[in-house]
Amino acid sequence: MDDLVGQPEAERLVSRLRPVALLACPACGTLHRARGIPRGSVATCRACRTKLFGDRRGSLQAVLALNIAALVAFIAAYLYPFMSITYAGNTHTATLFTGPIMLAKEGMWPLGLLVCAAALIFPAGRMLATIWVLGPLSCGYILPGGLFMLRLMHALRRWAMLEILFLGVLVAYVKMSTWVSITLQPGIYALAIVIILLAAADAMYEQRAVWERIRRQNRFELTGTPIDRLVACESCRQLNEVPERKPRLSAFCSRCAAPLHIRKPASIARTWALVVAAAILYIPANLLPIMNWVYLGENWPDTIFSGILALVAAKQFPIALLVFCASLMVPILKLCGLAWLLISVQRGWLNRRRTRTFAYTVIEMIGRWSMVDIFMISLLVALVNFGSLSTIQPGLGALCFAAVVVLTMLAAETFDPRLIWDSAADPAEQSRI
Ligand SMILES: [Zn+2]
Numbered sequence: 431m432d433d434l435v436g437q438p439e440a441e442r443l444v445s446r447l448r449p450v451a452l453l454a455c456p457a458c459g460t461l462h463r464a465r466g467i468p469r470g471s472v473a474t475c476r477a478c479r480t481k482l483f484g485d486r487r488g489s490l491q492a493v494l495a496l497n498i499a500a501l502v503a504f505i506a507a508y509l510y511p512f513m514s515i516t517y518a519g520n521t522h523t524a525t526l527f528t529g530p531i532m533l534a535k536e537g538m539w540p541l542g543l544l545v546c547a548a549a550l551i552f553p554a555g556r557m558l559a560t561i562w563v564l565g566p567l568s569c570g571y572i573l574p575g576g577l578f579m580l581r582l583m584h585a586l587r588r589w590a591m592l593e594i595l596f597l598g599v600l601v602a603y604v605k606m607s608t609w610v611s612i613t614l615q616p617g618i619y620a621l622a623i624v625i626i627l628l629a630a631a632d633a634m635y636e637q638r639a640v641w642e643r644i645r646r647q648n649r650f651e652l653t654g655t656p657i658d659r660l661v662a663c664e665s666c667r668q669l670n671e672v673p674e675r676k677p678r679l680s681a682f683c684s685r686c687a688a689p690l691h692i693r694k695p696a697s698i699a700r701t702w703a704l705v706v707a708a709a710i711l712y713i714p715a716n717l718l719p720i721m722n723w724v725y726l727g728e729n730w731p732d733t734i735f736s737g738i739l740a741l742v743a744a745k746q747f748p749i750a751l752l753v754f755c756a757s758l759m760v761p762i763l764k765l766c767g768l769a770w771l772l773i774s775v776q777r778g779w780l781n782r783r784r785t786r787t788f789a790y791t792v793i794e795m796i797g798r799w800s801m802v803d804i805f806m807i808s809l810l811v812a813l814v815n816f817g818s819l820s821t822i823q824p825g826l827g828a829l830c831f832a833a834v835v836v837l838t839m840l841a842a843e844t845f846d847p848r849l850i851w852d853s854a855a856d857p858a859e860q861s862r863i
């Protein structure tokens with residue numbers, strides 16, 4: 431077992447005299463003593479360097495207030511129009527609702543549903559869950575369903591994509607600004623305020639501190655701790671004691687009631703299936719048009735690559751680079767990276783485990799940014815709707831590309847990074863769970 435970094439020597443000696451909570455690294459399973467760290471510092475895993483927790487002692491009331499303010503601004507962002515365009519004397523105004531509705535009308539309802547979920551349902555769900563938990567908790571109690579809401583907040587953190595939606599607005603704005611007159615409306619300013627407020631709330635929020643206030647971490651003695659019977663909860667990181675560490679557990683976390691697993695179930699097979707499906711769909715996603723611009727009855731298809739070339743031709747180099755990275759490079763890097771991780775785990779490689787853990791963290795973090803193109807299409811479909819004069823319709827390529835993004839995000843969530851560190855030949859194995 432390792433001590434946490436940043437622990438003063440005197441405090442370390444004192445804390446050895448009393449039982450302390452143990453904490454398992456979510457990326458490699460190494461056990462640590464979970465004690466306080468100096469203000470402003472970050473506790474990292476000694477084996478894989480993954481961040482375990484930070485010392486963000488921001489007031490929960492402040493996080494609550496920021497989430498309430500963000501929810502109000504979020505409602506305004508959806509109620510007010512976000513952009514209006516004028517083309518050939520006609521002005522068309524759209525709200526953030528218009529995109530998913532137009533996508534559904536064009537027969538692309540899965541795409542409309544995805545945009546609606548990522549830009550409306552998941553962010554709203556996350557804010558409401560935060561208010562549901564932190565509101566009563568600031569008065570010292572928790573409402574029914576509070577534990578589920580906390581797990582929901584954790585589960586939705588990658589799927590609520592307001593900042594990516596904002597980037598999509600930016601790309602759509604740049605794409606259209608060369609041929610139409612665009613006016614930004616109050617909705618877009620409200621959306622910017624929501625993103626700033628939520629970023630401030632996230633910077634102050636420490637999930638571990640909230641769990642500690644609801645129910646304390648299980649304490650296990652440092653000596654005689656039955657490590658071979660401990661299982662870490664993937665949601666709240668509580669360590670639980672089980673009668674036997676077997677692959678198919680039917681046990682639940684004693685703190686948050688989430689199902690417990692030694693390792694994510696069938697992680698390798700399921701991740702491979704998702705990676706292969708995404709790799710197959712990546713081909714039509716690039717070959718088929720992601721949208722069609724219908725101009726005076728003529729059809730102008732646009733693929734991902736031709737869209738980038740059009741941005742380069744318009745001398746919009748930073749936006750062209752952004753779309754190139756988000757839509758072309760990120761999916762390829764994710765697919766190759768996940769395949770490399772899967773092969774390395776199946777072959778039992780012992781080298782570069784820290785690098786591979788870092789690669790997994792990056793893959794998990796960047797995957798959602800590929801949604802930029804999908805949001806951009808949704809906004810263009812909503813805005814460019816001038817009947818027979820000019821309209822933009824979604825293409826089948828967009829549906830395939832959205833499927834690639836979702837499948838690779840699910841693949842990253844299904845992969846268990848602790849498998850990288852599982853090896854009987856490793857002498858440090860006895861301090862991992
Ligand atoms: Zn670790």
Ligand SMILES: [Zn+2]
Pocket residue numbers: 663664665666667668683684685686687688
């Ligand atoms: Zn738990």
